[in-house]
Amino acid sequence: MNLFSKIYSYLLLGIFSLLIVDGNLNYEAQIEQFDLDMEEKAIQIGTIMAGMIAHTWNESPRKAIQLVEDADRADTQLDIRFVWLDEIPQDRKRRNPVLQSFIDSDTPQVISFIGRDEHRRKHRFTYIPVAVPGDRPGAVQISESLAHFREYTQKILIRFLLISSLLALISGIILYCFITMKIKSPLEKLTRKAIEIGKGNLEADLEIKGDDELVNLARIMNDMCTRLLIAQEKIHFENLARLKTLEQLRHTEKLSTVGQIAAGIAHEIGTPLNVVDGRAKMIISEDLDREEIIGCAKIIKTQAERITLIIRQLLDFSRKKRTIMRASENVLTLLRQVFHLLTPIATKQGISLNLKVVSEAKVSCFIDAQQIQQVFMNVIMNGIQASPEKGTVLVEVSNIHLRSMLHTDDQMKEFLRIDISDEGQGIAAENLDKIFTPFFTTKSIGLGTGLGLSVAQELLEEHGGWIEVDNRQPKGAKFSMFLGLEESA
Ligand SMILES: Nc1ncnc2c1ncn2[C@@H]1O[C@H](COP(=O)(O)OP(=O)(O)OP(=O)(O)O)[C@@H](O)[C@H]1O
Numbered sequence: 001m002n003l004f005s006k007i008y009s010y011l012l013l014g015i016f017s018l019l020i021v022d023g024n025l026n027y028e029a030q031i032e033q034f035d036l037d038m039e040e041k042a043i044q045i046g047t048i049m050a051g052m053i054a055h056t057w058n059e060s061p062r063k064a065i066q067l068v069e070d071a072d073r074a075d076t077q078l079d080i081r082f083v084w085l086d087e088i089p090q091d092r093k094r095r096n097p098v099l100q101s102f103i104d105s106d107t108p109q110v111i112s113f114i115g116r117d118e119h120r121r122k123h124r125f126t127y128i129p130v131a132v133p134g135d136r137p138g139a140v141q142i143s144e145s146l147a148h149f150r151e152y153t154q155k156i157l158i159r160f161l162l163i164s165s166l167l168a169l170i171s172g173i174i175l176y177c178f179i180t181m182k183i184k185s186p187l188e189k190l191t192r193k194a195i196e197i198g199k200g201n202l203e204a205d206l207e208i209k210g211d212d213e214l215v216n217l218a219r220i221m222n223d224m225c226t227r228l229l230i231a232q233e234k235i236h237f238e239n240l241a242r243l244k245t246l247e248q249l250r251h252t253e254k255l256s257t258v259g260q261i262a263a264g265i266a267h268e269i270g271t272p273l274n275v276v277d278g279r280a281k282m283i284i285s286e287d288l289d290r291e292e293i294i295g296c297a298k299i300i301k302t303q304a305e306r307i308t309l310i311i312r313q314l315l316d317f318s319r320k321k322r323t324i325m326r327a328s329e330n331v332l333t334l335l336r337q338v339f340h341l342l343t344p345i346a347t348k349q350g351i352s353l354n355l356k357v358v359s360e361a362k363v364s365c366f367i368d369a370q371q372i373q374q375v376f377m378n379v380i381m382n383g384i385q386a387s388p389e390k391g392t393v394l395v396e397v398s399n400i401h402l403r404s405m406l407h408t409d410d411q412m413k414e415f416l417r418i419d420i421s422d423e424g425q426g427i428a429a430e431n432l433d434k435i436f437t438p439f440f441t442t443k444s445i446g447l448g449t450g451l452g453l454s455v456a457q458e459l460l461e462e463h464g465g466w467i468e469v470d471n472r473q474p475k476g477a478k479f480s481m482f483l484g485l486e487e488s489a
C-alpha cells in the first residue's frame with residue numbers, strides 16, 4: 001500500500017468512527033425520548049380515564065365500564081381496560097415486583113413498566129389507581145405494544161446508515177481531491193525530479209505552487225540542483241586543467257623515455273661494436289696467426305649476432321604484431337624446460353628455483369609454447385637477478401575462477417594462475433606502475449634493456465591473459481600471470 005492510500009484509508013476510518021459515535025449517541029437519545037413520550041401519553045390518558053371512571057361509577061358502574069370500553073375502541077394503539085387488582089393472576093404478580101408492590105400498597109401510585117403479555121409479547125404497561133366505592137381496589141390498565149417501537153428503531157438505524165455512508169462518500173471524495181492536489185501530485189513531481197537528478201539532469205526546474213512543506217522541499221531541491229551544477233562546472237574546468245598538465249607531463253616523460261632508449265641502444269649496440277672494431281683492427285694489423293684470426297672472426301660473428309638480436313627485439317617490439325602458433329600445451333612441461341635452461345645461471349649465483357603445483361590443478365592451455373616460455377623466462381630471470389645469494393625463486397601453479405580482466409563479458413571463467421615470487425628487495429612503490437613500460441629499467445646500462453616485462457605483458461595479452469605485480473611481505477616481489485584454460489581441459 002503506498003503512502004497516498006494509507007493516508008486516505010486512515011482519514012476515512014477516522015471519519016467513519018466519528019460518524020458511528022455521533023450516530024450512536026443520537027440514536028440512544030431519540031429512543032429514550034420516544035419511550036418517555038409513550039409513558040407520558042399512557043399516564044395522561046390513564047389519569048383522565050381514572051377520574052372519569054371514579055366520577056361515573058357512583059352513577060352506574062356499568063356505564064363506567066362502558067366508558068372504558070369506548071375509549072379502548074377509539075384508540076387502536078392502546079389497550080385500555082379497567083381491572084380489579086385482586087383479580088390479577090398470581091404468576092403475573094410474581095414475575096413483576098413493581099406490579100406486586102403496586103397491588104400491595106394501601107395508597108398506590110401510578111406505575112409504568114415494560115413487561116410481557118399472555119402471548120409473551122413485549123408491552124409497556126401503565127397502571128393508574130381508580131378510587132371506586134367499596135373495598136375492592138381497581139385500576140386503569142393501559143398497555144401498548146412495543147412492535148411499532150421496534151419499527152421506529154429500525155427506521156432510525158437505516159436512516160443513520162444512509163446518512164453516514166453519504167457523508168463518508170462525500171468527505172472521501174473531498175479528501176481524495178485534496179490529497180491528490182496537495183500531497184500526491186507534488187510528491188510525484190518531487191520523486192520524478194529525484195530520479196532525474198540521479199540520471200544527471202541538474203536543471204532547477206521544479207515548480208510546485210503554494211506555501212507548505214512540500215513547496216519548501218521543492219525550493220531546497222532546486223537550490224541543491226543549482227549548487228550541484230556550479231560544482232559540476234567547476235570540476236569540469238579543473239579536469240580540463242589537470243588534463244592539460246598531464247599532457248605536458250607525458251610529453252616530458254616521452255622525451256626522457258626517448259633519451260633512455262637512445263642511451264640503452266647506444267650502450268647495447270656500442271659494446272659489441274667496440275669489440276667488433278677492436279677485433280677487426282687486430283685482423284687488419286696482420287700480426288695474428290691463422291688460429292687467432294679465426295678466433296677474432298668468431299668473436300666478431302658472436303657480437304654481430306648480439307647486435308642482430310637487439311635490433312630484432314626492437315623491431316619486434318615496434319612492429320607489435322606477432323604470429324601466434326597456438327597448440328594445446330602442458331604449461332608445467334614449458335615451465336620445466338625454462339627451469340632446465342635457467343638452472344645453471346641460478347646455481348651460479350647460489351639461487352634455487354622451486355616449482356610448486358596445487359594438486360589436481362588443470363594445466364593445459366591453447367597457447368604458443370615459445371612465446372609463453374619467453375614470458376616465463378623474462379619474469380623468472382628478473383627474479384633471479386633480484387634475488388640475494390641463497391635466495392629462492394618460487395613458481396606456483398594453480399587454478400582460479402575469475403571475471404576476465406581483459407574482456408567485458410561478466411561471466412566467471414576458470415584460469416591458470418602462475419605466481420613467480422622472489423626474496424629480493426621488491427619494487428619501489430613509485431616504480432610499480434612503470435615497470436611494464438617499454439625500456440623502463442633500474443638496472444645499470446648493459447645489464448637490462450627494460451623490455452622483458454613489457455614483452456611479457458604484451459605476449460600474455462595476445463593470448464587473452466594478463467600479468468599483475470605486487471610486493472611481498474616482508475620483502476621480495478610477486479608476479480602473477482593468468483591464462484585461460486583450454487576449454488576441454
Ligand atoms: N623480481 C623483481 N624484483 C625487483 N624489481 C624487479 C623485478 N622484476 C622487474 N623489476 C623491475 O622492473 C624493471 C623492468 O623489468 P624488465 O624485465 O622489463 O626490464 P629489465 O629486467 O630491467 O631488463 P631486460 O629487458 O633485460 O629484462 C627492472 O629494471 C626492475 O627495476
Ligand SMILES: [Mg+2]
Binds near residue numbers: 378381382448452453
Ligand atoms: Mg628483465
